[in-house]
Amino acid sequence: MKTHYTIPIFIPEKACPFRCIYCNQYNITNHHQIIDLEEINSTIQQYLRTFPQDGMKRIAFFGGTFTGMSLEEQNYYLDAVQPYLQSGKIESIQLSTRPDYINEPILENLKKHGVRIIELGAQSLDEEVLQFSGRGHTVKDVEKASQLINSYGFTLGLQMMVGLPFDTIEKTKKTARQIVDFGAKCTRIYPTLVIKDTFLEKLYKNGHYQPLTIEQAIDYSIAAMEIFEAGQVTVLRVGLHPSEGLINGTQLVAGPFHVSFKELVMTEQWHRRFLPFLQPSDCSEIAIAVPHEQLNAAIGYEARNKKELLQYYNKVEFFTDDIE
Numbered sequence: 001m002k003t004h005y006t007i008p009i010f011i012p013e014k015a016c017p018f019r020c021i022y023c024n025q026y027n028i029t030n031h032h033q034i035i036d037l038e039e040i041n042s043t044i045q046q047y048l049r050t051f052p053q054d055g056m057k058r059i060a061f062f063g064g065t066f067t068g069m070s071l072e073e074q075n076y077y078l079d080a081v082q083p084y085l086q087s088g089k090i091e092s093i094q095l096s097t098r099p100d101y102i103n104e105p106i107l108e109n110l111k112k113h114g115v116r117i118i119e120l121g122a123q124s125l126d127e128e129v130l131q132f133s134g135r136g137h138t139v140k141d142v143e144k145a146s147q148l149i150n151s152y153g154f155t156l157g158l159q160m161m162v163g164l165p166f167d168t169i170e171k172t173k174k175t176a177r178q179i180v181d182f183g184a185k186c187t188r189i190y191p192t193l194v195i196k197d198t199f200l201e202k203l204y205k206n207g208h209y210q211p212l213t214i215e216q217a218i219d220y221s222i223a224a225m226e227i228f229e230a231g232q233v234t235v236l237r238v239g240l241h242p243s244e245g246l247i248n249g250t251q252l253v254a255g256p257f258h259v260s261f262k263e264l265v266m267t268e269q270w271h272r273r274f275l276p277f278l279q280p281s282d283c284s285e286i287a288i289a290v291p292h293e294q295l296n297a298a299i300g301y302e303a304r305n306k307k308e309l310l311q312y313y314n315k316v317e318f319f320t321d322d323i324e
C-alpha cells in the first residue's frame with residue numbers, strides 16, 4: 001500500500017458566523033489576507049522536494065472555513081493548485097469547513113476543481129453540547145451536509161471534540177456512532193482545552209466548567225476509537241497539534257494537554273489488553289507478538305507497559321508478528 005503525503009496550506013480565517021466558546025481564533029471582521037500565489041507555489045514545491053517519488057501526494061487546505069469564503073476566493077486557491085493536479089504531481093485536494101457552509105453549488109464547484117476529501121468540524125452530535133459550545137449549527141445540519149457530500153461522491157471526514165460543556169462519555173459514544181452512521185470515512189478526535197481569551201476560560205474561572213482530566217480524556221478517546229475501529233472509520237489524529245503556545249503554556253489555561261496525547265491513548269489501549277497478564281503467574285518470562293506498527297504503543301509511552309509487566313515477569317519480550 002502506498003503512503004500518503006500531505007502538503008498543508010493554511011488559509012487565514014474569515015469572519016465566523018458564530019463564536020465557538022473554546023476558540024480564540026475568532027475573527028470579527030470579514031477582512032483576511034489572501035495568501036499570494038508565489039507563497040502557495042513555493043510551499044508546494046518545498047514539500048514535493050522532500051516527498052518520495054512513488055508516494056500518494058495531496059494538498060490540504062487547513063485552518064479556515066474554506067467554503068465560507070466567496071466562490072471567487074475559493075477558486076483563487078483551487079485554481080492555484082490545478083497545475084499540480086493536472087500534471088499528476090499531486091493526486092488529490094482536501095479541505096476542511098463547517099457543516100453549515102455546504103450546499104449544492106459549493107459542492108459542484110469543488111467537484112469541478114478536483115477536490116476529493118471534505119472534512120467537517122462536527123465536534124459533537126448532541127444538541128445540548130453543540131448549543132452550549134456556541135457552534136451555531138445543529139445535528140441535523142451535520143447530517144444534511146454529510147448526506148450531500150456523500151451523494152456527490154466526496155470522501156467525508158467528520159471531526160469531533162471530547163469534553164465540551166455537558167459532554168459525557170455516553171454522548172461521546174453517541175457522537176462516534178453517528179459519525180459512523182453518517183458515512184464518514186475518516187475522523188480526528190480533539191480533547192477540549194481551556195485556551196486564553198475564550199468564553200470557556202471565563203466559564204472555567206467562574207467555576208462553571210471543569211475540563212476533563214488527562215485520564216478521562218484518554219477514556220473518552222478510547223471509547224470513540226473503539227467505535228471507529230468497528231465502523232471502519234480511519235482515525236487521522238488524536239489530540240491537538242502541540243503548538244508553541246500550548247507547550248510553553250502561554251495559550252493554555254487548563255485541560256488535558258499532553259505533547260504525546262495519542263501515545264498515551266495507545267499505551268492505555270495496550271495496557272487494557274495486558275490486564276489478564278498483570279498478575280502473579282508460574283511463568284517467569286513472557287513474549288508478546290504485536291503488529292509491526294503497534295510495537296512502540298504496546299511497549300508504552302516511556303515503556304510504561306513493559307515496566308508494569310516486569311513487575312510480574314523476569315523477562316518481557318515484544319516481537320512483531322508480520323503475518324498478513
Ligand code: SF4
Nearest residue numbers: 016019020023025026
Ligand atoms: S472554531 Fe468556531 S469561532 Fe473558531 S474559527 Fe472555527 S468556526 Fe470560528
